[in-house]
Amino acid sequence: MQPILTVTTPATSLALLTVGEARAALGLTTGARDADLTRAVNRISAAIQRACNLATDGLTPPTLLSETLTDTFRLDWRPAGPLILSRRRVSAINSVVENDEPLVAADYLIDPPSGLFDRLCSDRRSSWPFGKIVVEYVAGFATVPDDLKLAAETWLRMLWRDGYETPAQIADPMLKSEEIPGVLSRTWWVDPTKAEILPEAVRDMLCAGGYIETWVA
Structure with a gap:
């Protein structure tokens, strides 16, 4: 029987990486892009944890954190x-x-x-x-495990390398690249019309770590 779940005290943060860890993963040496990094980390973290099929109360975002x-x-x-x-x-x-x-x-x-x-x-x-x-x-985890951090870093590198190495507004963590000539051609890391939302490499890490729930209704 599925219980009624209430989140009594939500996690203080849903981010799987600190801004400092994100900078290090990308080889950035200054805080000039910290606003972009914060948005990217928050959105990647939310997408990863949503994909883990965690039970939720419908009001609070699901998290693997304590x-x-x-x-x-x-x-x-x-x-x-x-x-x-x-x-x-x-x-x-x-x-x-x-x-x-x-x-x-x-x-x-x-x-x-x-x-x-x-x-x-x-x-x-x-x-x-x-x-x-x-x-x-x-x-939930009091400290984010290293393999979960690696999954977030992997997705962050993909996004940053192909779309955000120059200042830009990060709006879609699934977007791989876009062009203007012709008017606009976009490619995604995954097909946005499908249920799958994770890059294959990231999903493989989550599966290997046992993070994706298969028994939650």
Whole structure:
């Protein structure tokens, strides 16, 4: 059963790279293009994390970075297995309330990488009861992993090399190049009419790192 997800405390930033890291990736030695870099990093970061198919509350942009979340399950039957939290990479369980009764740490078991959440009884796996289960937890990376930074740097280099090495307004992170003679000819890193939004090299890195969710409805 899919819970109702609420983002209790959003991540302080969605950027996968700092401006300094973006400068270093492009070999820039001054801050003259920092405004362009900030826009590019923000848009690339948003596109990468959206493509990871993360669960969202519909109001807050999805992120792989650490934030506090609340999952509310309303169970009409006793599930045979564990509950599945909306986000993986769980670093803390703040509270669990079962039918208005708070549970203690001995009452449950979390598998942090998968987000599988078991009910315990006498230190043995049990079934969750009918009713309302509310779980507040922290999930996501406190520090952006290097392979995720590499994916963002790879896309940034592609964009900068082919479109933004001279001052320009960065408007479309999918746009590879455009010409004026004839009037205007544009090419994209990916076909904008298709569902795929990532360059193949970036998607391969995200798949290899296990960042793209396949079980989120």
